[in-house]
Amino acid sequence: xxxxxxxxxxxxxxxxxxxxxxxxxxxxxxxxxxxxxxxxxxxxxxxxxxxxxxxxxxxxxxxxxxxxxxxxxxxxxxxxxxxxxxxxxxxxxxxxxxxxxxxxxxxxxxxxxxxxxxxxxxxxxxxxxxxxxxxxxxxxxxxxxxxxxxxxxx
Amino acid sequence: xxxxxxxxxxxxxxxxxxxxxxxxxxxxxxxxxxxxxxxxxxxxxxxxxxxxxxxxxxxxxxxxxxxxxxxxxxxxxxxxxxxxxxxxxxxxxxxxxxxxxxxxxxxxxxxxxxxxxxxxxxxxxxxxxxxxxxxxxxxxxxxxxxxxxxxxxxxxxxxxxxxxxxxxxxxxxxxxxxxxxxxxxxxxxxxxxxxxxxxxxxxxxxxxxxxxxxxxxxxxxxxxxxxxxxxxxxxxxxxxxxxxxxxxxxxxxxxxxxxxxxxxxxxxxxxxxxxxxxxxxxxxxxxxxxxxxxxxxxxxxxxxxxxxxxxxxxxxxxxxxxxxxxxxxxxxxxxxxxxxxxxxxxxxxxxxxxxxxxxxxxxxxxxxxxxxxxxxxxxxxxxxxxxxxxxxxxxxxxxxxxxxxxxxxxxxxxxxxxxxxxxxxxxxx
Numbered sequence: 001x002x003x004x005x006x007x008x009x010x011x012x013x014x015x016x017x018x019x020x021x022x023x024x025x026x027x028x029x030x031x032x033x034x035x036x037x038x039x040x041x042x043x044x045x046x047x048x049x050x051x052x053x054x055x056x057x058x059x060x061x062x063x064x065x066x067x068x069x070x071x072x073x074x075x076x077x078x079x080x081x082x083x084x085x086x087x088x089x090x091x092x093x094x095x096x097x098x099x100x101x102x103x104x105x106x107x108x109x110x111x112x113x114x115x116x117x118x119x120x121x122x123x124x125x126x127x128x129x130x131x132x133x134x135x136x137x138x139x140x141x142x143x144x145x146x147x148x149x150x151x152x153x154x
Numbered sequence: 155x156x157x158x159x160x161x162x163x164x165x166x167x168x169x170x171x172x173x174x175x176x177x178x179x180x181x182x183x184x185x186x187x188x189x190x191x192x193x194x195x196x197x198x199x200x201x202x203x204x205x206x207x208x209x210x211x212x213x214x215x216x217x218x219x220x221x222x223x224x225x226x227x228x229x230x231x232x233x234x235x236x237x238x239x240x241x242x243x244x245x246x247x248x249x250x251x252x253x254x255x256x257x258x259x260x261x262x263x264x265x266x267x268x269x270x271x272x273x274x275x276x277x278x279x280x281x282x283x284x285x286x287x288x289x290x291x292x293x294x295x296x297x298x299x300x301x302x303x304x305x306x307x308x309x310x311x312x313x314x315x316x317x318x319x320x321x322x323x324x325x326x327x328x329x330x331x332x333x334x335x336x337x338x339x340x341x342x343x344x345x346x347x348x349x350x351x352x353x354x355x356x357x358x359x360x361x362x363x364x365x366x367x368x369x370x371x372x373x374x375x376x377x378x379x380x381x382x383x384x385x386x387x388x389x390x391x392x393x394x395x396x397x398x399x400x401x402x403x404x405x406x407x408x409x410x411x412x413x414x415x416x417x418x419x420x421x422x423x424x425x426x427x428x429x430x431x432x433x434x435x436x437x438x439x440x441x442x443x444x445x446x447x448x449x450x451x452x453x454x455x456x457x458x459x460x461x462x463x464x465x466x467x468x469x470x471x472x473x474x475x476x477x478x479x480x481x482x483x484x485x486x487x488x489x490x491x492x493x494x495x496x497x498x499x500x501x502x503x504x505x506x507x508x509x510x511x512x513x514x515x516x517x518x519x520x521x522x523x524x525x526x527x528x529x530x531x532x533x534x535x536x537x538x539x540x541x542x543x544x545x546x547x548x549x550x551x552x553x554x555x556x557x558x559x560x561x562x563x564x565x566x567x568x569x570x571x572x573x574x575x576x577x578x579x580x581x582x583x
Binding site: 017018019020022023024025026027029030051053057060061064065066067068082083084085087088089090091092093116117118119120121122123124125126130133134135 | 233242243244245246247248250251276282283284285286287319321322323324325326327338339340341342343344359401402403404405409410411442445446476478479480484489492493495496498499500582583
């Protein structure tokens with residue numbers, strides 16, 4: 001079994017929460033991902049079994065949503081929005097600075113700096129980055145130096 | 155330059171605040187007065203009629219009259235649902251985020267009123283997965299309201315039950331399309347359904363469902379508490395009533411959310427009077443008013459009033475009122491390529507014209523921007539766009555063509571320069 005007892009219990013609780021049990025599938029996958037940092041085939045299958053849907057139904061979701069990962073990844077994901085409002089306020093420059101400042105950690109595989117065309121709703125505080133679940137906004141020169149220093153210790 | 159409009163905000167009543175307004179604070183400012191009035195003194199039909207009379211139109215983008223949407227729900231007994239579209243993902247849009255993060259109770263009151271009006275006992279707030287903070291605050295606010303017996307079983311001592319569930323997405327723009335949102339809630343791949351049947355007849359779990367945007371519902375408490383007559387005096391009746399949150403971003407000095415009556419300011423007044431002008435005092439080359447999903451308006455349209463009808467008459471859409479300002483130094487081809495990159499990323503893949511077409515549009519746009527375009531590319535872009543628009547199940551396909559079509563038509567000389575000079579004539583980002 002790849003899911004923890006705690007996660008299995010949380011998924012069963014979700015199944016009982018909704019009018020139809022399949023609604024619990026997406027939240028179940030997010031809980032399963034929190035266990036190992038990504039969704040292995042086994043974890044996807046177990047989540048599907050707990051919700052009571054075919055494994056393929058769970059895999060379909062796992063492969064669709066950008067916040068779900070079906071491969072192991074770095075411990076820290078830094079996602080920089082480079083969509084138009086952020087691009088107009090220096091997002092590409094921020095990406096260059098992050099790559100340059102975090103090179104050792106990136107080469108070690110500890111950090112990944114990803115440029116995305118997706119908007120995160122922080123256009124008024126651009127440029128910005130999502131680090132794990134947290135938003136880091138208004139990343140001017142001073143703040144990005146502090147951020148790079150903080151992340152370089154990962 | 156221009157003087158700010160004299161106006162007391164109705165939705166974001168604490169401008170500049172970043173912490174959530176608590177239940178006590180909200181109630182001290184007449185919060186849940188509309189809810190109390192509805193469940194103790196009004197029938198559900200009276201609530202629907204009041205919202206119809208207010209003229210409120212959907213704030214998510216389409217601008218459909220909210221009261222009419224509620225009126226489509228069949229009266230027959232049986233489960234009905236409210237699905238709140240909090241999947242705010244349109245580039246340039248960050249208003250629902252602030253509403254949920256700072257005014258969670260106003261949103262919940264609006265959701266509860268919608269439930270009561272259509273006879274639903276369960277509402278889902280479908281919030282994009284990245285809005286973790288907003289989702290946490292909504293859940294905390296639901297806890298506060300249930301503990302105070304405002305929401306939950308037997309609300310405020312009546313027979314009314316309202317259960318509001320926060321459902322977190324996992325990263326997909328398409329979930330903002332209402333039928334894709336329903337698919338996502340049902341645990342399926344979020345791909346749009348073909349219509350009919352419409353959600354009012356067969357929505358969530360094949361039951362009648364109202365899907366409304368967060369800002370739309372946040373308008374309802376004041377409409378019920380103070381009446382449609384009061385609401386009608388805000389904005390430009392009969393088709394453009396009420397307050398609207400304008401999200402201002404891009405090349406302006408002070409980007410942010412600005413709540414103003416519909417039709418009370420022009421694009422120029424918003425940029426200069428609220429956004430404190432364009433960075434470096436540059437000229438405006440163009441403004442997007444509905445994020446990246448509607449045609450750009452060129453710099454000579456800045457005196458257009460910001461309401462649904464005026465923006466439409468000028469050749470675009472007000473949409474979610476997400477204004478992205480491009481200055482004279484911005485390369486239009488590059489800006490349009492970045493917008494197209496978004497649609498290529500977000501196309502769900504269900505309809506072939508959109509899945510393949512957005513990818514081709516992006517490839518052709520990229521080669522022009524990089525100086526590898528050929529003269530035939532401009533007509534190719536237009537013909538490709540014609541093969542997507544109107545030939546797919548949802549609006550994403552139409553949205554995806556507007557960055558290309560509108561810029562090729564209005565800024566053709568800039569495209570031509572890229573092709574003639576074999577390079578982008580602007581500074582890199």
